[in-house]
Amino acid sequence: MESASRLDKNHQLSLKELPYIVQWREDRCTRCGRCTAVCPMKSIEATVYTQRVVSSEGSGPEPKVSRRLTQVVRQVTDIDRYCIGCGTCTLVCPTDAIFPEYNFQHKLYHVKNKGGIPFMRGGRRNDPSQSTLDKLKFTRISMLTDPALDAGRHEFRIRTLLGRNLPAEQLPLTVQGDKLIAAAGSFVPPVREIYPIRIGSMSIGALSPHMWEGLAMGITYLNEVEGLPVVMCSGEGGMPPSILKSRYMKYFILQIASGYFGWDEIIRALPDMIEDPAAIEIKYGQGAKPGDGGLLQAYKVLGRIAKIRGVPQFVDLASPPTHQTKYSIEEAVAKMIQSMSMAWGFRVPVYPKISGTKTARAVLNNLARNPYAAALCIDGEDGGTGAAYNVSMDKMGHPIASNIRDCYLDLVKQGKQNELPLIAAGGVGKGGNLAANAAALIMLGASAVDTGKYMMQAAAGCFGDEYNRCNVCNLGKCPRGITTQDPKLYRRLDPDKVAERVVEVFKAADVELKKIFAPLGRSTELPIGMSDALGVNDKEIADRLQISYVC
Amino acid sequence: MCRLSAITSSDYFSPMENIHALETMKEGHDGSGLGLMLKDMAGPFADYKQYPTLSAICSNKGLGMLEGYMKAQGFIEKFSWEPPIKNVPGVERREHYIAKVYDYPARYKDRPKAEQEDLLMHTRLALRLMGEPDGSLFVFSFYPDVLTLKEVGDPLQLGEFFGIEKSGIKSRIVLAQGRQNTNYAIYLYACHPFFIQGYATMTNGENTAFVPIREFLTGRGNEGYTGYNSDSEVFTHIMHYTNRTLGYPLPYYKDIITPMKDAEIEKRSDGAALRLLKKSLRPLCIDGPNCVIGFTPDGTVFMVQDSKKLRPGAVGGKAGKYALMSEVCGVDSASPDRDKSTDIFPMKYDMVIIAPGAQEVQVWNQLHG
Ligand code: SF4
Ligand code: SF4
Numbered sequence: 001m002e003s004a005s006r007l008d009k010n011h012q013l014s015l016k017e018l019p020y021i022v023q024w025r026e027d028r029c030t031r032c033g034r035c036t037a038v039c040p041m042k043s044i045e046a047t048v049y050t051q052r053v054v055s056s057e058g059s060g061p062e063p064k065v066s067r068r069l070t071q072v073v074r075q076v077t078d079i080d081r082y083c084i085g086c087g088t089c090t091l092v093c094p095t096d097a098i099f100p101e102y103n104f105q106h107k108l109y110h111v112k113n114k115g116g117i118p119f120m121r122g123g124r125r126n127d128p129s130q131s132t133l134d135k136l137k138f139t140r141i142s143m144l145t146d147p148a149l150d151a152g153r154h155e156f157r158i159r160t161l162l163g164r165n166l167p168a169e170q171l172p173l174t175v176q177g178d179k180l181i182a183a184a185g186s187f188v189p190p191v192r193e194i195y196p197i198r199i200g201s202m203s204i205g206a207l208s209p210h211m212w213e214g215l216a217m218g219i220t221y222l223n224e225v226e227g228l229p230v231v232m233c234s235g236e237g238g239m240p241p242s243i244l245k246s247r248y249m250k251y252f253i254l255q256i257a258s259g260y261f262g263w264d265e266i267i268r269a270l271p272d273m274i275e276d277p278a279a280i281e282i283k284y285g286q287g288a289k290p291g292d293g294g295l296l297q298a299y300k301v302l303g304r305i306a307k308i309r310g311v312p313q314f315v316d317l318a319s320p321p322t323h324q325t326k327y328s329i330e331e332a333v334a335k336m337i338q339s340m341s342m343a344w345g346f347r348v349p350v351y352p353k354i355s356g357t358k359t360a361r362a363v364l365n366n367l368a369r370n371p372y373a374a375a376l377c378i379d380g381e382d383g384g385t386g387a388a389y390n391v392s393m394d395k396m397g398h399p400i401a402s403n404i405r406d407c408y409l410d411l412v413k414q415g416k417q418n419e420l421p422l423i424a425a426g427g428v429g430k431g432g433n434l435a436a437n438a439a440a441l442i443m444l445g446a447s448a449v450d451t452g453k454y455m456m457q458a459a460a461g462c463f464g465d466e467y468n469r470c471n472v473c474n475l476g477k478c479p480r481g482i483t484t485q486d487p488k489l490y491r492r493l494d495p496d497k498v499a500e501r502v503v504e505v506f507k508a509a510d511v512e513l514k515k516i517f518a519p520l521g522r523s524t525e526l527p528i529g530m531s532d533a534l535g536v537n538d539k540e541i542a543d544r545l546q547i548s549y550v551c
Numbered sequence: 552m553c554r555l556s557a558i559t560s561s562d563y564f565s566p567m568e569n570i571h572a573l574e575t576m577k578e579g580h581d582g583s584g585l586g587l588m589l590k591d592m593a594g595p596f597a598d599y600k601q602y603p604t605l606s607a608i609c610s611n612k613g614l615g616m617l618e619g620y621m622k623a624q625g626f627i628e629k630f631s632w633e634p635p636i637k638n639v640p641g642v643e644r645r646e647h648y649i650a651k652v653y654d655y656p657a658r659y660k661d662r663p664k665a666e667q668e669d670l671l672m673h674t675r676l677a678l679r680l681m682g683e684p685d686g687s688l689f690v691f692s693f694y695p696d697v698l699t700l701k702e703v704g705d706p707l708q709l710g711e712f713f714g715i716e717k718s719g720i721k722s723r724i725v726l727a728q729g730r731q732n733t734n735y736a737i738y739l740y741a742c743h744p745f746f747i748q749g750y751a752t753m754t755n756g757e758n759t760a761f762v763p764i765r766e767f768l769t770g771r772g773n774e775g776y777t778g779y780n781s782d783s784e785v786f787t788h789i790m791h792y793t794n795r796t797l798g799y800p801l802p803y804y805k806d807i808i809t810p811m812k813d814a815e816i817e818k819r820s821d822g823a824a825l826r827l828l829k830k831s832l833r834p835l836c837i838d839g840p841n842c843v844i845g846f847t848p849d850g851t852v853f854m855v856q857d858s859k860k861l862r863p864g865a866v867g868g869k870a871g872k873y874a875l876m877s878e879v880c881g882v883d884s885a886s887p888d889r890d891k892s893t894d895i896f897p898m899k900y901d902m903v904i905i906a907p908g909a910q911e912v913q914v915w916n917q918l919h920g
Contacts, residue, residue, distance in 0.1 A: 142759060149838070154859060157812070161830055168797055168831045173824050178800045179920070182823035191830055193813075415770020418834050521759030524810070524858060525836040532762045 013077040017107045019468055020085035020100040022075040028097035031071050035089035035098050040477040043083035044098075047074045073098065079111050086463045086470040088479040102467050109390065119390040122473025122483060124288055124427070124453055125382050126394055128466035132401040132541060134431045136440040139535030139550050142521035149523050151514035156523045158513050159229070160448045162279055163191030163349035163374045165418050189374065190349050192278055195222075195230040196526055197438050197509055199502075200379075200425050200450030201255050201281065201353070203235030204262075205296045205305040205317070206386035206473070208490035211460055211482045214498020216243070218459070219251050221503050230506055231278040233450070236319060237296070238262015238308045244269040249277050255353075256340065257283040258293050259319030261309040267343075276348045279374065280340045284333075285355030287383030287400070287426035289392035293319035297387055299476030302485040330366065337372045349374030356380040356398030356426060364407045368416050375421040377450065378403055382427025384453035384464075386483055387474030400426045401444060405545045408445020408529055417529060421447030429454030430466075434505070435512030443530045444545060456482055459501035460493060553743065553755040554729040555864075556881050557844045559852040559909045560872040563593040566720065569727035570710040572874065572881040576729065583737055584730030585706040588744040588751050589698040589722035590846055591907075595632055596698065596720070599652040602629055603671050606691045606699035607678070608739060610646045613688030616681055617651075624674060625656025634700065635714035642704040642712045650698050668694075668748045672775045679740075679778075689739045692746040698722070701742045723907075724846055728753040741780035745787040748775065749848025752790060754783035755877055756840040756862045761785060767834035768792065786843045789835050794847060801847065802915045803828070805902040808837045809858035811917060819920040844875050850907035860899040866912055867894040873909050 015021050022044055036046050051070045056063045075083055085100040112119040142149075172186035199219065204212050215232060222228040236257035243249065244266060254277045256263060286292070296305070296317040306313045333352065340350040351374040354363055360378055367373040380400025385393065404424045411417040424446035428437045430453070438449045456462035460482045463470035473483035481493035517523060520533045527533065535550035536542050542549035554576040556569040566587050573585075596604065609617060621628070630652040638644060654660075659670050675693040682688020691699035698720070702709050706729045710716075728743040743753035758764070761782035768776040768788050773796065776788045786808075793799045793807050810829040816822045839857025842864040846852045854864050854875045866875045867882040867889050874885035882894065897903050900917040 140759075142757075149859075155812075161833065165830045165833070166827075168828070171824075171827050171831055173827065175798060175800060178802070179821045180799060180803060180824035180828075181821065182827055188827065412766045412770055415767070415772065417770065418767065418831070521757075521840075522838050524838050525760070525833055527760070527763065528834070529763045529766055530760070 013079060013111065015075060015077060016103065016105060017111065018075075018077065018082050019103055019106040019108045020083040021103050022073075022083050022089070022098060022100050024073045025097045026072065028095045029073065030095055030097075032094060034092040034094070035073060038088050038092050038479070040086065040088065040472060040479045041084055042076070042081050044073050044075050044089060046071060048072065079114060082108065082112075084470050084472055085467070086479050088463075102469075108468070120387060120474055121390055121393070121468070121471045122384075122386050122388075123464045123468070123471035124384040124393060124430075124466070125397075126466050126468045131382065131427055131430050132399060133427060133437040133440050134433055135536050135538060135541060136401075136547075137535050137550070138439065138443075138516055138520060138533050139548065140533040141519045149518040149521055151511070151518040154518065154523050156514050156517065158196060158510060158517070158526065159193050160196040160526050160528075161191050161421060162194050162231075162448065164189035164371065164420065165191055167419060187346065189371070190347050192231075192349060193229060194278065194448065195228050195506070196442060196448045197434065197506070198230065198253075198423070198448055198450050199232035199455055200383075200452040201233035201235035201253075201283065202452050202456075203237040203255075203296070203386070204239060204308060205237045205300055205485075206235060206483055208478070208481055208484050208493060209304065210490045210493040210495045211456075211498060214459065214493070214495040215455065215502055216248070217495060217499035218502025220248055221499060222506050223251050226503065226507065228506055228510060233281055236261055236283060237305070238265050240308060241265060241269050245272045245274065247275050249273060249275040252277050253279045253281050255281040255283050257319050259317065261311070261317060261319065264310045265308060270343065276344055279349040279351065280344070281377065282336055282340065282350065282352045284352050285357070285379065286385060287355045287379030287381055287397050288385035289388035290355035290357065290396045292388055292392050295319070295387045295474075297474050297476070300485045305485055334370050334372070337370065341372050351375035351377060351423075353377035353379060353425075355383075356400055356403045358398060360398070360403050360407055361410050364410060364420070368411065368414060368420050373420065375423055375447070376407070377423035377425060378407065379450070380424070380426025382430055383425055397426075400424050400441070402544055404441060404446050405444045409546070411445075412529070417445065423448045423450060425450035425452075429458075434458075435509040435516065438509070439513060439516045440534060442526055442528055443534050445529045445531075447526070447528055455502065455505065458505045460498050553877075554881070555753050555755055555842065555844050555875075555877040556727040556729070556885070557725065557753075557852060557854075557875040558872065558885050559724045559846075559850075559875070559905050559907075561723065561908045561910070562871065563721035563723055564725070564872075565715060566722070566725045566727060567710055567715050568885055569725045570706050570715070572876060572884040573706045573727060573729040575880040575884045576876070576878045584703045584742050585701065585709040586726075586728045586730070586742045586744050586753065587700040588692070588726040588746065589720065589724070590696060590751070591723040591850055592696055592698060593721040594719040596630075596650075596652065596696070599630055600696045602652045602654055603693055603695050604698055605651045605653065605675070605693040606697075607649050607689060608645050608647065608701070609649065609682065609688040613682050614647050614649070617678060617688055620678060620681065621651075621653065621674075625658065626653040626674070627656075628652070629654050635717050637711060637714050639708045639712045642702065642708055644712075648700065648702075648713070672748050676774060676777065683740075692751075694746070694749055697746065697749070697751075699744075699746065701739055703737045703739075724850060724852060726751055726753050726844065726846065738780050740778055743781065743783055744845070745778075745781070745784045747787055747791045748795060750787055750791045750794070750845065752783070752787040752843050752845030754786050754841050754843045756842065756857070758782040758785065758841055759838050760836065763834045764789070764837070771796070783841075786841070787845065790845060790847070793832075801851065801853065801904065802902055802917075802920075804853075805855050805915070805917050807832050807835050808855070809899070809917070810836055815918060818918070821920055842877060852905045854897055854903040856897055856899055856901065858899050865894060865896055866903050867891065868909070870910050873905050873912055875903065875905075
């Protein structure tokens with residue numbers, strides 16, 4: 001017969017239910033206590049066990065059994081404190097005595113809904129399989145019939161245009177003698193020449209001050225020292241007035257989203273701004289969590305962030321899923337684009353960002369007719385976020401590859417592919433192949449790509465991955481100090497090192513892009529829509545994307 | 552790499568001169584085809600200069616289709632010519648090689664030139680559409696005072712095949728291309744030179760930016776931007792689009808296919824316009840390797856290189872006759888007694904322009920505009 005106490009454990013989880021099981025080596029552990037101190041989830045704790053010890057001290061075998069108390073590090077099975085596999089314990093352990101191991105049999109999703117609250121997290125879609133972007137290869141190699149270019153020797157111009165490019169027929173040009181003269185004073189929509197890989201929107205509230213500063217310093221260095229015009233989007237929630245009013249503003253895209261957070265400050269700063277932003281992004285949707293608005297959980301709404309956003313501290317800041325005033329794309333969205341354009345005297349490109357969706361083409365076709373729309377940014381299902389319901393992240397959204405391709409081919413049909421640039425986001429660099437993913441999207445028809453999660457991983461060592469590792473960006477507990485407003489955590493992150501890595505990442509990507517474009521025989525303009533260069537060894541993908549099937 | 556041979560002259564000359572020049576450059580073409588385009592003609596066509604000439608290859612069925620269609624459209628045949636074909640080994644003879652001169656349908660006689668040109672283009676495209684599925688009819692050009700001959704085979708043999716010496720055909724401008732077949736099966740519509748409404752070009756090299764350019768051109772709403780059996784056809788259409796549709800002076804062709812760096816653009820007096828063009832016509836930028844030779848409706852002949860000058864090109868001759876060839880031996884053949892020290896090898900910023908009458912060669916430099 002079983003004891004009553006044992007039956008009582010029936011409603012507890014066993015370690016086998018948890019996504020990560022902590023392996024702890026007693027023989028190596030010095031009991032320093034660093035792991036338990038650093039664990040962001042309090043998943044491990046120091047405790048004592050009684051141990052059965054068999055010893056023999058005499059000259060012959062005289063085994064004696066004794067019991068002794070010993071200190072151990074034990075993993076807890078409380079679902080609120082489940083081990084997220086971040087590995088911070090491993091990082092701080094002086095003797096490599098502890099590490100988390102992924103448990104493929106876990107039942108996290110079955111149980112992580114206590115109190116009727118669905119599982120929420122940060123990160124992106126937990127799908128570790130190879131993405132479509134990673135399956136694409138560049139198969140049109142210039143060989144003998146047309147000399148391949150030399151990535152080291154030939155001049156390359158890896159730049160793209162952000163803004164509405166007027167069709168040549170509408171340019172204010174007149175022929176005078178044998179020259180074309182641009183009529184002075186006539187309106188031409190603003191167009192920025194930027195680097196085709198941008199840092200996508202990550203808000204100042206979602207990121208820690210050190211992370212944000214690191215990124216900002218990195219792109220400033222890239223622009224001013226390396227000559228790479230990389231721009232970065234503010235995300236929702238505004239920017240510090242010190243930057244708004246600085247000459248660095250030109251490297252930033254200001255985002256306005258449905259909560260309009262931070263825009264009081266921006267409007268107030270407007271008269272004192274000495275540089276226009278690179279662009280204004282109106283966020284209508286986000287690939288990671290389509291249909292959900294932005295969310296900054298109360299843990300992260302501390303003093304500075306509250307001030308920038310113009311809200312009280314310690315409250316959940318949820319932006320509505322949609323812009324409440326936007327009832328139709330023809331009028332209200334057009335008006336929003338126009339009012340934003342007007343605020344900066346029509347000197348700044350203004351474009352919407354939507355989440356990847358089957359209806360993207362309808363949006364696109366409408367924007368194509370709106371002469372003020374400067375671009376369309378489409379954020380695919382593999383985009384990242386600081387906080388969302390797991391179900392939104394894992395099950396909602398549209399892959400970026402076919403979405404971009406469909407939109408591009410629609411523009412081609414209308415002859416507007418150069419007029420309205422498409423910006424592709426969501427999963428760029430997911431498998432670590434930033435340049436290759438960017439190049440593939442460009443050849444499918446994107447004018448530029450956004451990357452966010454990759455930057456956090458590459459520049460700041462973010463632990464997050466598609467096995468749901470870490471992904472507690474929503475809780476303000478980021479063990480790397482990337483997505484937290486807690487000074488105890490973000491002081492771990494050195495902004496200078498982040499900046500240095502941002503620069504390294506872009507310089508390396510630039511070399512890789514050249515290594516891709518040169519053998520294709522392209523160097524002067526970005527090979528936007530050069531789909532003949534792409535191949536894939538999956539017939540269905542090939543057919544869907546209208547590229548060649550290779551095997 | 553295909554070999555290109557163009558001659559522009561103040562006097563009429565036989566296209567055999569171009570063919571001989573191609574022969575000297577034979578190492579570069581494998582005799583897989585010849586395209587000849589004559590402009591400003593003498594000989595049998597001398598009396599019909601203002602009437603559109605339709606150049607085609609067709610079967611008996613295709614010829615019937617052609618005649619029926621032209622009649623139905625109200626074109627009045629004024630003159631019909633077939634080259635005096637001589638069978639030569641290695642050249643497969645098709646049923647008809649024809650050039651027919653027409654008068655415009657009555658309702659078009661007094662229309663502006665541009666409308667007449669549109670009619671000619673639409674007619675050419677309609678005939679192409681009818682004849683392409685079964686290969687019964689290929690139409691290469693339909694325009695006043697322009698004749699096109701194309702066939703698969705060795706250029707010299709084709710000269711004999713077409714009986715060019717015997718036929719007495721002559722002109723002041725000839726574009727000729729000796730084909731080096733690379734990526735594509737030999738298909739008549741893939742053979743250079745390409746023609747649209749008075750513009751013709753031929754190219755060597757491959758155009759790595761072909762697909763984006765093709766997609767851009769097909770979106771311009773011009774029915775004539777079609778075909779593209781060769782990646783070089785876009786060069787003709789870019790010229791047509793920039794010069795005829797947009798009305799830009801000729802040298803802007805160079806600025807569009809090979810835009811300069813921003814710092815270089817700043818130094819041009821028309822820099823503001825170039826900055827706009829570079830953005831609006833971004834998809835027309837090529838990366839080469841290409842040398843393009845062509846003519847415009849007024850009889851100006853030009854040569855341009857890609858921005859890295861990845862293909863050769865040479866221009867030489869003397870007042871009254873100049874040769875634009877892919878190699879100097881071709882120039883030697885066409886103009887043996889010229890002063891070789893005046894030969895021009897256009898570099899990456901250059902556009903060679905020779906006005907009708909071939910009195911002088913102008914080298915337009917992109918840096919200075
Ligand atoms: S892996 Fe992270 S969550 Fe798990 S025990 Fe170690 S520090 Fe704690
Ligand atoms: S390291 Fe920080 S940013 Fe990365 S997944 Fe963990 S909590 Fe999120």
